[in-house]
Amino acid sequence: MEMYLLGVIDDIMLWAQLLWWLWLAILAYFYYAWARDHLFFMPPLVLVVAGILIYYLVIEHWIFGTLGLIFYTLIFGGVLYLLPIFLPFFRKRPGS
């Protein structure tokens, strides 16, 4: 087997790494934005709270941080309003 073909794995790992860092950055921005939205009247406190949230929910326990983001987006993003539009696909046609 030509060994140079294994370079594909390196490429995949590199892209996985890059996407992983991108996801962590998105997560960190999400929690920073949360702190900014809730404590906009105290800029130093925004930094402190955002720092604590990012340390615990992005660096230490990224699983819970990701779950939090998904839950928050699901509930408050308006995705659930769209669920009933899929109902006609499951409804019985009048003819059949």
Next chain:
Amino acid sequence: MGPILFALLPLLDIFQTIGDLDLVIKIMAMSYMILWLYAQLRESMLLFGLGTMLAGYFLFINPLPTIIIVIIFVAFVSLGMHLQMLFQFGLFPLLRFFGIELEHPEVAEQQKMQSIEQKVRRGEDLTREEEEFMERVQKRETKYQQRMGQMMQRYGH
């Protein structure tokens, strides 16, 4: 086996995780309380500071009830409108599809009436139940209109 696994739990750092998340939840609850206090008391910073100290005191002394109250407050007061829309436009249509009616009966009645009218417009046959339903609603509506007409005659100009 169970007790051994339970004894090994600290090795999984699960208590550490719970402690960390506990701190995070407390900080988020405190943020919500400070935001609410600022919205109420931004005219007088003295009261705002005292309120913040009081909120912190409550959170320190009995964290669980305070967090529960904050969650209830946020869910039903701050996000009540959103919750209502989520129920009305997300949950109820889904449940109605599965045959569960949780809405106000008048809303469901109106929707049923609309679907029957559509059927009539398409020229389809109605079932006996649908015909009876339509008759009942129409009878009630004519009665209502008659009563309104009487009221207008009596009290209107």
